[in-house]
Amino acid sequence: MSDRSTIADAFADGPAFIPYLAAGDPSYEASLEYVEALDRGGADIIELGLPFSEPIAEGPTIQEAIVRALEGGMTPERFFEFVEDLEVEASLVCMTYYNLIYQYGTGEEGPRPFVERAAAVGIEGFVVPDLPAEEADPLRAACDEFGLDLIFIVAPTTRGERLERMMDRVSGYVYVQARLGTTGARDDVSDQTGATLERLAGYDVPKAVGFGIKTGDHAERIVAAGADGIIVGSALIDIVADGHASGAAVEETAAALETRARELVDGAARGAAADGNVPEPEQP
Amino acid sequence: MTDPTQTTKPGRTDRPDGSFGRFGGQYVPEALMPALEELEDAYGRYVLENEDGFMDEFRARLADFGGRPIPLQRADRLSERYDREVYLKREDLLHGGAHKLNNALGQVLLAKYMGKERIIAETGAGQHGTATAMAAAHLDMPCEIYMGRTDVNRQRPNVFRMRINGADVNPVDAGRGTLKEAISETMRDWSRTVEHTHYVIGSIVGPHPFPAMVRDFHAVISEEAREQCLDRLGDLPDAVVACAGGGSNTMGAFHHFIPDEDVSLLAVEAGGSSLEVDEAAGVAPNSATLSTGDEGVLHGARTTLLQDSHGQIMESHSVSAGLDYAGVGPELAHLVETGRVTPVNVGDRVALEGFHRLSTEEGIIPALETAHAFGYLHEVCAEDGAIDDDPLGETIVVNVSGRGDKDLETVIEKTAEMGLEAAPDMSVFDGGLR
Numbered sequence: 001m002s003d004r005s006t007i008a009d010a011f012a013d014g015p016a017f018i019p020y021l022a023a024g025d026p027s028y029e030a031s032l033e034y035v036e037a038l039d040r041g042g043a044d045i046i047e048l049g050l051p052f053s054e055p056i057a058e059g060p061t062i063q064e065a066i067v068r069a070l071e072g073g074m075t076p077e078r079f080f081e082f083v084e085d086l087e088v089e090a091s092l093v094c095m096t097y098y099n100l101i102y103q104y105g106t107g108e109e110g111p112r113p114f115v116e117r118a119a120a121v122g123i124e125g126f127v128v129p130d131l132p133a134e135e136a137d138p139l140r141a142a143c144d145e146f147g148l149d150l151i152f153i154v155a156p157t158t159r160g161e162r163l164e165r166m167m168d169r170v171s172g173y174v175y176v177q178a179r180l181g182t183t184g185a186r187d188d189v190s191d192q193t194g195a196t197l198e199r200l201a202g203y204d205v206p207k208a209v210g211f212g213i214k215t216g217d218h219a220e221r222i223v224a225a226g227a228d229g230i231i232v233g234s235a236l237i238d239i240v241a242d243g244h245a246s247g248a249a250v251e252e253t254a255a256a257l258e259t260r261a262r263e264l265v266d267g268a269a270r271g272a273a274a275d276g277n278v279p280e281p282e283q284p
Numbered sequence: 285m286t287d288p289t290q291t292t293k294p295g296r297t298d299r300p301d302g303s304f305g306r307f308g309g310q311y312v313p314e315a316l317m318p319a320l321e322e323l324e325d326a327y328g329r330y331v332l333e334n335e336d337g338f339m340d341e342f343r344a345r346l347a348d349f350g351g352r353p354i355p356l357q358r359a360d361r362l363s364e365r366y367d368r369e370v371y372l373k374r375e376d377l378l379h380g381g382a383h384k385l386n387n388a389l390g391q392v393l394l395a396k397y398m399g400k401e402r403i404i405a406e407t408g409a410g411q412h413g414t415a416t417a418m419a420a421a422h423l424d425m426p427c428e429i430y431m432g433r434t435d436v437n438r439q440r441p442n443v444f445r446m447r448i449n450g451a452d453v454n455p456v457d458a459g460r461g462t463l464k465e466a467i468s469e470t471m472r473d474w475s476r477t478v479e480h481t482h483y484v485i486g487s488i489v490g491p492h493p494f495p496a497m498v499r500d501f502h503a504v505i506s507e508e509a510r511e512q513c514l515d516r517l518g519d520l521p522d523a524v525v526a527c528a529g530g531g532s533n534t535m536g537a538f539h540h541f542i543p544d545e546d547v548s549l550l551a552v553e554a555g556g557s558s559l560e561v562d563e564a565a566g567v568a569p570n571s572a573t574l575s576t577g578d579e580g581v582l583h584g585a586r587t588t589l590l591q592d593s594h595g596q597i598m599e600s601h602s603v604s605a606g607l608d609y610a611g612v613g614p615e616l617a618h619l620v621e622t623g624r625v626t627p628v629n630v631g632d633r634v635a636l637e638g639f640h641r642l643s644t645e646e647g648i649i650p651a652l653e654t655a656h657a658f659g660y661l662h663e664v665c666a667e668d669g670a671i672d673d674d675p676l677g678e679t680i681v682v683n684v685s686g687r688g689d690k691d692l693e694t695v696i697e698k699t700a701e702m703g704l705e706a707a708p709d710m711s712v713f714d715g716g717l718r
């Protein structure tokens with residue numbers, strides 16, 4: 001583990017807020033606005049999804065976002081243009097599936113051409129949900145060459161040797177999957193999170209928790225439980241989807257995203273202040 | 285030439301790390317990796333080493349519940365028509381009506397040995413779902429099946445069979461609603477429930493150890509067929525022909541013949557309505573992955589795929605739900621690359637003609653998947669030409685992977701649509717069918 005980009009800095013002062021959106025959902029222009037709104041709302045790192053046709057790790061919310069983005073014409077090349085067009089302060093991480101990384105370029109050079117192009121447009125790291133540590137060496141090597149981070153997902157089922165193998169290869173932060181299953185916003189906070197954070201306590205790498213976080217209250221409890229950052233995807237995409245379905249103006253949806261971002265940032269800050277005292281859930 | 289009387293070692297082409305040449309691997313979400321490790325361990329102990337007599341119990345149940353051994357039958361009228369010796373490996377006679385039970389029974393039994401409490405599976409044609417539902421009922425395990433909406437509609441008899449065996453059937457609405465979407469959705473279920481659930485994958489696809497394990501459960505097909513050829517003919521066949529979707533009946537029928545280099549192995553894919561691809565729409569009007577696809581990563585494995593130039597997976601098409609898939613097993617991709625297996629394909633129309641030919645001439649109604657193998661057989665053998673030059677030779681074994689009861693509605697509809705001449709006229713029954 002070493003620091004290869006500015007990503008680790010995002011955890012330096014207080015818990016990091018890491019929103020996820022599918023790039024190009026529901027259109028290129030609107031999506032630019034949405035990502036920038038999250039940046040204004042306090043994002044430290046933004047995970048930008050490059051949509052893949054077969055997203056086996058995603059629940060219905062993100063699957064639908066991916067369909068909208070693909071129908072809107074998103075491709076790997078458009079994605080890189082999208083990143084170039086973005087004006088944000090947050091660090092950018094690309095979240096996609098391995099086949100798109102692998103197919104970029106001639107196919108014979110492996111993941112290298114994709115990483116080279118990503119680095120050129122300012123992407124600082126990758127999350128690849130269908131690439132376990134065992135298959136990751138070619139991508140890790142390309143990331144090392146271009147100074148990018150490779151973030152791994154630690155599941156509630158990850159233990160022992162496999163955890164070691166992952167920790168040998170991870171950089172930037174680890175993505176702690178809060179619960180078993182696919183992505184999707186939930187109304188509760190999983191108690192699997194605490195156990196996973198405990199297993200990771202000895203490793204000197206920031207721990208960001210995702211899968212199911214929806215409200216400031218969730219963010220607070222997860223940070224109080226020891227997370228260094230929170231990753232929020234489906235709850236934000238629900239806002240994008242609602243705006244799209246109701247025909248709301250782009251600015252209106254962007255404002256709603258910014259508001260939710262602030263709520264999550266504030267919640268995370270409260271959790272950090274609680275310093276290990278996990279608050280009771282608010283009564284609805 | 286290899287000595288046909290010498291018992292060959294099974295033609296394993298997988299390496300200890302689960303790869304087949306440059307194909308295979310484990311490209312799955314992290315949450316599933318421990319389950320794959322656990323499965324690898326169980327596969328090694330129970331299947332490869334027969335720990336606790338697992339394989340003995342499997343073989344015994346395949347005999348009593350499944351009806352093995354399965355006959356190798358001479359197809360008299362096809363042999364006469366083509367002036368060759370055509371033999372049928374009658375997997376359609378296996379309980380459930382397709383080869384699928386070999387694997388489904390093996391995996392459900394393995395899940396029991398592993399202490400799992402619940403079974404999930406995807407299905408395309410509904411044959412694997414049916415076989416899994418039957419095996420789960422037989423071994424008293426709760427079972428849930430995922431099936432694309434398009435396939436639910438075109439393979440309704442199998443939906444009913446699964447339900448009647450007590451399985452829940454969950455239609456999948458994503459994409460075109462076929463096998464690809466059903467596999468993705470089953471993987472999602474598994475990543476939620478992995479601690480107590482086993483995913484009975486239905487072909488030689490997916491992450492290691494599935495491709496090797498599913499092949500081993502189906503290898504009984506070629507083990508028997510090879511013996512039967514030696515007993516009956518005193519010799520090995522010149523060719524073995526099997527249809528290929530994911531490739532499980534294919535590898536089952538080929539496995540023990542792989543070391544017999546003089547035996548040609550032909551995998552018949554679905555040519556659909558055309559081999560031309562509509563790149564802009566992301567649609568391939570066929571499922572001829574081995575003939576037209578290229579390398580990529582899908583559903584846990586590096587293999588041959590139908591994909592666009594960006595790496596997005598294409599929507600495949602075939603009249604047969606079981607062949608309608610944009611990927612193929614990594615072992616088959618490897619064997620095609622090394623030249624040991626020859627990929628060929630026939631379109632919907634030729635397959636339907638093959639369906640009717642086998643039905644009227646041999647009294648066997650084949651699955652539409654299987655019908656592709658007979659369509660290909662006809663394309664090669666009906667031509668006058670020197671047998672020496674063609675890929676099939678004198679003695680041919682065709683794997684009859686399944687029976688066609690599930691396909692009757694589709695067949696009647698498509699036959700009328702295409703105006704096939706060789707087919708019986710069903711129009712007098714119009715109105716009674718729906």
Ligand SMILES: Cc1ncc(COP(=O)(O)O)c(C=O)c1O
Binds near residue numbers: 411412486527528529
């Ligand atoms: C009768 C039959 N044959 C063949 C297939 C194709 O599968 P595979 O290529 O794995 O044998 C199916 C799949 O549903 C089937 O039902």
